[in-house]
Structures are given as C-alpha cells and as structure tokens.
Amino acid sequence: MDERELQARLAALRKELDGVDADLIELAGRRQELVSDIGRLKKCHGRQLRDFKREREVLDGVRRAAESRGLDPALAEDLFQRLIEASLTRQERERLQLARHGHGKRALVIGGAGRMGRWLAAFLDGQGFDVIVADPAVETDGASRFADWREAPADVAIIAVTAPLRVSAAILGELAQRTSNALVFDIGSLKSPLAPALRSAAEAGLRVCSVHPMFGPDTQLLSEKHVLLMDVGNAEAVEAARSLFADTLAEVVVIDLDEHDQLMAPVLGLSHALSIVFFTALADSGVPAERLARLSSTTFDRQLAIARGVAGESPDLYFEIQSLNRHGDGVREVLLQAVQTLIHAIESDDADAFRHLMARGKTYLSELE
Numbered sequence: 308m309d310e311r312e313l314q315a316r317l318a319a320l321r322k323e324l325d326g327v328d329a330d331l332i333e334l335a336g337r338r339q340e341l342v343s344d345i346g347r348l349k350k351c352h353g354r355q356l357r358d359f360k361r362e363r364e365v366l367d368g369v370r371r372a373a374e375s376r377g378l379d380p381a382l383a384e385d386l387f388q389r390l391i392e393a394s395l396t397r398q399e400r401e402r403l404q405l406a407r408h409g410h411g412k413r414a415l416v417i418g419g420a421g422r423m424g425r426w427l428a429a430f431l432d433g434q435g436f437d438v439i440v441a442d443p444a445v446e447t448d449g450a451s452r453f454a455d456w457r458e459a460p461a462d463v464a465i466i467a468v469t470a471p472l473r474v475s476a477a478i479l480g481e482l483a484q485r486t487s488n489a490l491v492f493d494i495g496s497l498k499s500p501l502a503p504a505l506r507s508a509a510e511a512g513l514r515v516c517s518v519h520p521m522f523g524p525d526t527q528l529l530s531e532k533h534v535l536l537m538d539v540g541n542a543e544a545v546e547a548a549r550s551l552f553a554d555t556l557a558e559v560v561v562i563d564l565d566e567h568d569q570l571m572a573p574v575l576g577l578s579h580a581l582s583i584v585f586f587t588a589l590a591d592s593g594v595p596a597e598r599l600a601r602l603s604s605t606t607f608d609r610q611l612a613i614a615r616g617v618a619g620e621s622p623d624l625y626f627e628i629q630s631l632n633r634h635g636d637g638v639r640e641v642l643l644q645a646v647q648t649l650i651h652a653i654e655s656d657d658a659d660a661f662r663h664l665m666a667r668g669k670t671y672l673s674e675l676e
C-alpha cells in the first residue's frame with residue numbers, strides 16, 4: 308500500500324468511526340431523555356432518586372454484553388458508571404426544579420459573587436427562588452444585584468451569608484440588629500469565628516442556623532457529599548435549612564457547633580497543609596517541573612492531582628482555614644512530630660520503626676472505611 312492509498316484508507320475508516328461516534332452521542336442523548344422520564348415518574352410517586360440495586364443490574368448487564376462482544380467488561384463498566392453519574396446529576400437538578408421549594412420567593416445571597424456564593428445562588432435558583440446577589444464585586448442594578456447588601460430588599464425568604472469569615476461575622480452581627488422572618492445561615496468553613504454572632508442573632512429572635520457544604524464550588528452532583536448543619540439556638544431554622552437539601556442526594560449531618568472546628572482541624576486544615584507542604588517541597592527540590600512532568604507513578608500522579616486542586620484554591624480562604632481555627636495548633640504539632648518521626652526512622656536506618664509507622668497507618672485507615 309503506497310502513501311496515497313494509506314491516506315485514503317485511513318480517511319475512509321475515520322469517516323466510518325465518526326459515524327459510530329455520532330451514533331453513540333445520539334444514543335447517550337436518548338438515554339438521558341429516558342432517565343429524565345424515569346426521574347419524573349419516581350418523583351411523582353415519592354420514590355427515592357437513587358436505586359443502587361438497579362445500578363448494579365445495569366452494570367452487570369453491560370459487563371455481560373461487553374464480554375459476549377469481545378469488549379473489555381471494565382471499559383463497559385467505566386463508561387456506564389459515568390453515564391449513571393450523569394443520569395443522577397440530571398435527575399437531581401430536575402427534581403429540585405420540580406419541587407420548586409422557592410415558589411418565586413426571594414433569596415438574598417450576601418457574598419454571592421464569590422465562588423461558593425455563586426454555587427449557592429445557582430443552587431437556590433434551581434429550586435425556583437428569585438436570587439438577589441449582594442457583593443462589593445457586583446454593580447448595583449437596583450433589582451437583583453447590589454454592591455451593598457444593606458441596600459438589597461429586606462422582604463426575602465432566605466438570607467445566606469457567604470462572605471469571608473471575618474466579614475460574615477460582622478454581617479451576622481448587623482443582621483441581629485434587624486427584624487426579619489427570613490431563614491438566615493452562613494456557609495463558613497470554620498464556625499468559631501462566627502459562633503458568637505450566630506448565637507446572638509438567634510437570641511435576638513432571628514431564624515438562624517449554620518451550614519457547611521463539605522464540597523467545592525464546581526460540584527454538580529451532591530451524591531456522596533456531606534452538608535453539615537448546626538443548631539445555634541433555633542431548631543426550626545435547622546429543619547428549614549435541611550429541607551433545602553431534601554431533594555438532593557447530599558447526606559445532611561447535624562453536628563454540634565462547638566465540635567465543628569475540632570473536626571475541621573484534621574479534615575480541612577491537615578489535608579490542605581499537607582498539600583501545601585508537598586508542592587512547596589517539590590518546588591524546592593531543585594528538580595525542574597518539566598522533567599517531572601515526563602515521569603509518571605500512580606501515587607505521584609494522584610498526589611499531584613490533589614496538590615493542583617489545593618494550589619488553585621483561594622489563598623485568602625485557605626489562610627483563614629489555617630489561621631482562624633483555634634484547634635489548628637494541635638494538628639500542626641502532630642504534623643511536625645510525624646515528619647520528624649519519619650525522618651528519624653529513615654536517617655537512623657531503623658526499618659522496624661518505619662514498618663511500625665506503615666502498619667499503624669494501615670490499621671488506622673482500615674478503621675476509617
């Protein structure tokens with residue numbers, strides 16, 4: 308086969324492949340439409356959104372079909388896992404739209420131009436609320452966007468405070484001076500800087516609670532995601548906030564306000580700190596990034612992906628998470644100790660001590676499963 312014949316044959320095969328790809332997209336679109344119908348039917352009859360048994364049946368079915376077609380069953384399973392995730396994202400969104408909790412009521416998102424503020428604004432908009440955004444970063448239009456939250460309409464059903472922590476505390480303090488029937492909540496990553504303001508707002512009679520969505524602003528599907536709720540002195544507000552997530556797959560967990568930051572010290576503080584230490588050490592290692600980019604190891608790649616996520620986050624928010632948590636010093640101390648213990652085991656050629664570290668970690672982590 309000469310070069311011209313090769314090019315012609317390649318072009319013909321690729322054209323055929325383009326046709327198959329178009330068919331696959333068409334079929335995926337058809338699948339999504341059916342999934343919407345199923346979602347609506349389940350919603351109308353009060354059925355749960357997610358059906359794990361059915362998912363297993365679908366995945367087992369496509370694995371068998373792939374096998375009999377000479378395809379890798381793992382490929383079929385991966386593909387369909389991704390399709391099912393897309394189904395759930397679509398069904399969750401449509402379920403919220405159908406529920407229309409907002410019924411055209413107004414929700415004010417203070418700090419609504421920030422990343423989590425934008426997420427919350429979109430989430431409430433999806434439930435039928437008319438969302439008003441107040442944020443110094445927006446231009447006031449007198450209707451749905453206000454640079455100063457004090458100028459926004461006061462007759463709203465929800466006031467969500469999504470500003471940086473210190474600013475949020477001041478806003479909650481000001482809100483406590485006003486009378487409002489709205490459900491008020493913050494979404495801060497730490498609660499001790501907000502606790503006094505939250506508690507005095509509840510004492511002043513506001514329907515206030517505290518919310519912590521344990522996920523980032525790019526999250527679409529809330530399956531396997533946690534939302535923490537805290538009672539600050541108004542139990543009804545906690546239930547009202549819970550109902551906002553009722554038609555999602557998020558797992559809502561009510562925890563004690565005072566316990567929150569203690570838990571966040573390892574969950575957020577330690578995990579962020581480790582990534583920062585990892586990319587700082589990497590940058591200081593003297594090995595040029597372009598050399599590392601050509602190498603690949605499973606653990607290194609995973610670690611890089613996590614570090615990249617952390618490096619892309621807001622430095623101001625991440626500094627707040629480290630510096631404003633009064634339980635942070637305990638975790639930093641054990642982090643430093645752990646690094647010293649590891650280095651000591653290696654430098655003193657103590658394989659037993661090293662083995663002990665690994666075994667202890669394995670046992671601890673197995674208990675987390």
Ligand SMILES: O=C(O)C(=O)C[C@]1(C(=O)O)C=C[C@@H](O)C=C1
Nearest residue numbers: 345357358359361362365391394
């Ligand atoms: O069969 C259903 O009940 C669906 O909603 C469809 C589907 C799927 O995409 O196959 C999606 C979500 C469910 O958890 C199970 C299966």
